Amino acid sequence: MNETELTRTNAVPPTAADAAALERTWRDPPGLLGWFCAINHKAIGQRYIVSTFVFFVAAGALALLMRIQLARPNHGLIGPDLYNQLFTVHGTTMMFLFAVPVMQAVAIWLLPPMLGARSIAFPRLNAYAYWIYLFGALMLFVALLLNVGPDNGWFSYVPLAGPDYGPGKRADIWAQMITFSEMSGLVSAVVLIVTILKLRAPGMTLNRMPLFAWAMLVTSLMVMFAMPSVMLASTALIMDRLVGTHFYNPAEGGDVLLWQHLFWFFGHPEVYFIFVPALGFMSHIIATFSRRPVFGYTAMVLALVATGFMSFGLWVHHMFATNLPEVGKAFFTAMSLAIALPSALQIFCWLATLATGKLWLRTPLLFVLAFFFVLVLGGLSGVMLGMVPLDLQVHDTYFVVAHLHYVLIGGAVFPLFGAIYYWFPKITGRMMSESLGRWNFWLFFVGFNLTFFPMHLLGLHGMPRRVYTYPPGMGWEGMNLLATAGAFTIAASALLFVANVWRSARHGEVAGANPWNAGTLEWATASPPPAANFDAPPVVHGREPLWQASEEPVQVAGLAINQREVLVTTVVEARPDHRVIFPTPSPWPFVAAVATTVLFIASIFTPWAVVWGSIPLVIVLIAWFWPTREQSRQEMLLERSP
Amino acid sequence: MTMPLSRSPAGPASRDDAEWQLQRSQADVVAAGAALDVSALPSFGFSHRSLMWWGTAGMMGIEGSVFALAAVMLLYLRMHAPVWPLSTLPPALMWGTLNTVVMLTSAVPNHWTKKSAEKLDLRRTRLGMLACLVWAAAFLVIRWMEFENLHCRWDDDAYGSIVWLLMGLHTVHLLTDFGDSFVLAALLFQKPLPARRFVDVSESAVYWYFVVLAWVPIYGLVYLLPQPWQAG
Numbered sequence: 001m002n003e004t005e006l007t008r009t010n011a012v013p014p015t016a017a018d019a020a021a022l023e024r025t026w027r028d029p030p031g032l033l034g035w036f037c038a039i040n041h042k043a044i045g046q047r048y049i050v051s052t053f054v055f056f057v058a059a060g061a062l063a064l065l066m067r068i069q070l071a072r073p074n075h076g077l078i079g080p081d082l083y084n085q086l087f088t089v090h091g092t093t094m095m096f097l098f099a100v101p102v103m104q105a106v107a108i109w110l111l112p113p114m115l116g117a118r119s120i121a122f123p124r125l126n127a128y129a130y131w132i133y134l135f136g137a138l139m140l141f142v143a144l145l146l147n148v149g150p151d152n153g154w155f156s157y158v159p160l161a162g163p164d165y166g167p168g169k170r171a172d173i174w175a176q177m178i179t180f181s182e183m184s185g186l187v188s189a190v191v192l193i194v195t196i197l198k199l200r201a202p203g204m205t206l207n208r209m210p211l212f213a214w215a216m217l218v219t220s221l222m223v224m225f226a227m228p229s230v231m232l233a234s235t236a237l238i239m240d241r242l243v244g245t246h247f248y249n250p251a252e253g254g255d256v257l258l259w260q261h262l263f264w265f266f267g268h269p270e271v272y273f274i275f276v277p278a279l280g281f282m283s284h285i286i287a288t289f290s291r292r293p294v295f296g297y298t299a300m301v302l303a304l305v306a307t308g309f310m311s312f313g314l315w316v317h318h319m320f321a322t323n324l325p326e327v328g329k330a331f332f333t334a335m336s337l338a339i340a341l342p343s344a345l346q347i348f349c350w351l352a353t354l355a356t357g358k359l360w361l362r363t364p365l366l367f368v369l370a371f372f373f374v375l376v377l378g379g380l381s382g383v384m385l386g387m388v389p390l391d392l393q394v395h396d397t398y399f400v401v402a403h404l405h406y407v408l409i410g411g412a413v414f415p416l417f418g419a420i421y422y423w424f425p426k427i428t429g430r431m432m433s434e435s436l437g438r439w440n441f442w443l444f445f446v447g448f449n450l451t452f453f454p455m456h457l458l459g460l461h462g463m464p465r466r467v468y469t470y471p472p473g474m475g476w477e478g479m480n481l482l483a484t485a486g487a488f489t490i491a492a493s494a495l496l497f498v499a500n501v502w503r504s505a506r507h508g509e510v511a512g513a514n515p516w517n518a519g520t521l522e523w524a525t526a527s528p529p530p531a532a533n534f535d536a537p538p539v540v541h542g543r544e545p546l547w548q549a550s551e552e553p554v555q556v557a558g559l560a561i562n563q564r565e566v567l568v569t570t571v572v573e574a575r576p577d578h579r580v581i582f583p584t585p586s587p588w589p590f591v592a593a594v595a596t597t598v599l600f601i602a603s604i605f606t607p608w609a610v611v612w613g614s615i616p617l618v619i620v621l622i623a624w625f626w627p628t629r630e631q632s633r634q635e636m637l638l639e640r641s642p
Numbered sequence: 643m644t645m646p647l648s649r650s651p652a653g654p655a656s657r658d659d660a661e662w663q664l665q666r667s668q669a670d671v672v673a674a675g676a677a678l679d680v681s682a683l684p685s686f687g688f689s690h691r692s693l694m695w696w697g698t699a700g701m702m703g704i705e706g707s708v709f710a711l712a713a714v715m716l717l718y719l720r721m722h723a724p725v726w727p728l729s730t731l732p733p734a735l736m737w738g739t740l741n742t743v744v745m746l747t748s749a750v751p752n753h754w755t756k757k758s759a760e761k762l763d764l765r766r767t768r769l770g771m772l773a774c775l776v777w778a779a780a781f782l783v784i785r786w787m788e789f790e791n792l793h794c795r796w797d798d799d800a801y802g803s804i805v806w807l808l809m810g811l812h813t814v815h816l817l818t819d820f821g822d823s824f825v826l827a828a829l830l831f832q833k834p835l836p837a838r839r840f841v842d843v844s845e846s847a848v849y850w851y852f853v854v855l856a857w858v859p860i861y862g863l864v865y866l867l868p869q870p871w872q873a874g
Contacts, residue, residue: 009681012676012677013676121693121696121697122693122697186704189700190697190700190701190704193696193700194693194696194697194700197696198693198696202678224700224703224704224707225703225707227704228704228705228707228708228711229707229711231708232708232711232712232715236715236803236807239796239803239807240803243796243797244796244797245796245797245800245802245803245806245807246797246799246800246802246803247715247719247800247803247804247807249800252728252798252799252800253719253722253723253728253799253800253801254719254800254803255718255719255722255800258715258718258719261718262711262715265711536677539678552676553676553677553678554676554677555676555677555678556677556678556680557677557678557679557680557681558677558679558680558681558682558683559680559681567680567683568687568691568692568693570691571690576678576680576683577683577687577691578683578684578685578686578687578691579680579681579683579684579685580685580686580692580693580838581685618821622825625825626825626829627829627832627836629832629833629834632832632834632835632836633834635685635836635838636834636836636837638685639685639686639836639837640682640683640684640685641684641685641686641762641837642684642686642687642688642691
């Protein structure tokens with residue numbers, strides 16, 4: 001290879017030969033070994049999305065088991081010990097291993113093409129975050145199968161989870177699962193922030209950035225400041241259990257409420273890590289299927305940012321039943337009501353968009369319309385729970401279970417399903433079946449309300465949550481049976497979804513680049529996109545580039561095509577700033593994740609694992625970051641000083 | 643692919659597009675008809691221009707949150723405690739104070755290294771990195787003495803637990819910063835040496851400042867707060 005060959009750049013317009021060269025440069029290596037070396041954000045994103053859905057189905061199966069147990073009074077199918085593990089692993093999985101990571105996973109796949117970028121920032125680190133997530137999630141389910149599944153509820157309160165009341169390794173498994181999933185989530189957050197701020201196409205100023213990117217920027221910043229709280233809390237918990245510290249031990253000056261403060265300082269923003277990305281999905285789907293840009297872009301962005309800030313001022317409303325000062329509680333009641341305002345603002349902007357647009361009623365829009373119904377109900381019960389007197393009455397009852405499922409499923413899972421139907425053609429190149437999609441939607445919508453609406457009433461009638469059975473004659477039988485019937489309807493709907501994905505990925509109608517005639521950049525490239533996302537990186541002139549008349553310049557030229565060269569732009573204005581070479585596929589992220597897993601899991605059994613476990617990890621990390629001579633030489637061929 | 647719209651998009655008009663190309667200070671980007679030629683752009687940039695700077699800023703944001711929350715934990719536990727320390731003696735001031743002074747003086751070689759890297763001066767950058775390593779080794783040795791003179795164990799009571807947690811967290815940062823600087827210094831002796839390595843040195847210096855500055859409030863919480871004169 002001579003020097004001119006090494007610095008060959010892309011042509012205007014891109015030629016087929018250039019596209020083929022780019023593909024060779026950017027694709028992941030083939031074969032089984034290559035599979036472990038993959039770092040392309042689409043490969044990692046797709047694995048990540050599939051993994052989160054596998055755990056979604058697994059946690060759903062656990063819920064189904066619980067519903068079968070509760071279908072009639074004094075049912076003897078599942079004993080209390082297993083039941084405790086079931087609801088703990090169900091909640092833990094849904095929150096930590098499905099809802100939060102699935103949003104990051106979709107963003108990892110989607111943001112680079114949506115922003116006009118060749119790659120995600122730090123692709124190797126991104127692969128590492130995925131493997132860490134996967135190993136942590138597998139650990140939890142292996143523990144459940146071995147009958148050491150955590151059993152203290154998804155928020156693992158002390159003293160129940162502490163050394164005195166939680167013998168065995170169950171609470172340690174939970175605490176270490178937190179370490180895995182939060183570490184992965186934090187790394188992904190940094191990767192996404194840098195991608196959003198520095199890798200946007202030239203011309204895509206912050207003021208033109210798609211709303212999903214805004215939503216992920218806000219979410220990722222929230223993750224950065226909230227997730228450390230639960231990591232610190234669970235580290236203190238595992239240390240109390242393993243090395244005899246006294247953070248939560250009142251006898252030695254510790255405090256049990258400290259756990260609740262730290263957990264919910266993370267836990268309430270966490271609800272918004274799930275909800276805010278879904279708001280981004282909503283904006284895209286509503287714009288496309290109303291055939292017009294979303295009404296009130298600036299208000300939408302400000303509402304997202306406001307939601308992000310306010311979500312940090314709500315945590316005590318999970319602690320209204322504790323002995324905190326009443327004045328303090330009043331503040332948190334006020335904040336809990338106030339956060340409805342930015343959400344309402346967005347809802348009104350969407351309604352204005354829908355009302356003035358030309359509606360095209362396809363499956364993605366159905367899921368989005370259901371959001372309005374379900375989330376508003378969940379929001380209303382939330383306003384009720386925000387009031388201290390009512391909260392005290394229904395605390396720890398099925399009313400809370402109903403509320404949280406209305407908010408989380410209505411606010412996040414409905415839009416997420418809509419998003420999968422919407423972006424599936426981009427990911428696979430094929431459309432999902434519309435008729436199966438409608439069945440999927442209606443079964444889910446009906447099943448969801450059948451399952452969870454009666455739980456409001458069960459809660460008001462005094463049925464506590466987290467009981468494995470109940471005596472007859474309480475007046476709870478009928479509604480429990482109805483909820484179980486609803487759960488089976490949801491299961492049928494989920495099966496249809498899986499069948500639809502499976503069938504459509506193979507035999508679905510070929511989609512083409514832009515099957516919905518949408519306006520954002522990801523639809524400008526082929527479906528599925530080439531390894532480098534675009535044959536020529538685009539230049540952006542407005543918010544909905546594909547809905548505007550073409551303007552010059554249309555593309556970037558002068559980037560190497562046989563090197564992984566990427567254009568870095570400025571944060572606010574997205575002006576071209578410099579070119580940088582991105583890393584090549586590597587097995588080290590996978591190996592580093594294995595070394596990290598050994599350290600984390602071994603430290604459940606001996607604290608010394610933190611010492612000896614870090615030795616292989618350090619060696620692997622050095623190997624990961626050590627550049628080869630050839631890499632340095634090639635990089636220098638393209639070098640130019642500022 | 644372009645779709646005619648009945649309503650004009652809500653986005654701003656693209657009047658300023660031509661402007662932003664012309665206004666670019668470096669004037670390195672050439673708009674040649676359909677394409678924006680970026681081949682003349684530099685291949686690296688310091689400070690907030692670089693991806694690494696933003697990645698490091700993200701790490702500092704996360705770790706800063708961890709430090710801040712651990713500090714709040716300490717203040718929370720102290721708020722509920724009748725006396726502080728609960729049952730042990732306060733730490734000896736000498737080693738912690740000495741380390742604070744050593745850490746603050748490390749700003750000198752750190753700053754010098756950063757400036758040398760930004761001037762792409764290899765000889766000075768290498769020297770600076772080696773000097774920084776000497777300082778980092780000094781922190782670690784003195785840190786060992788600090789642990790010896792805390793006068794409490796992590797399992798004595800909640801005071802001991804939170805003091806060891808804060809000290810442990812910070813020591814992990816000293817260790818990783820030492821390791822990171824060591825690897826970077828070694829890479830500076832590798833050939834060929836891409837200029838991007840200077841950016842890495844510059845970012846590493848920013849992280850160093852962070853580790854040193856994070857220490858100052860921890861010093862106050864661990865060493866000054868439990869002293870007898872604070873009790874009144």
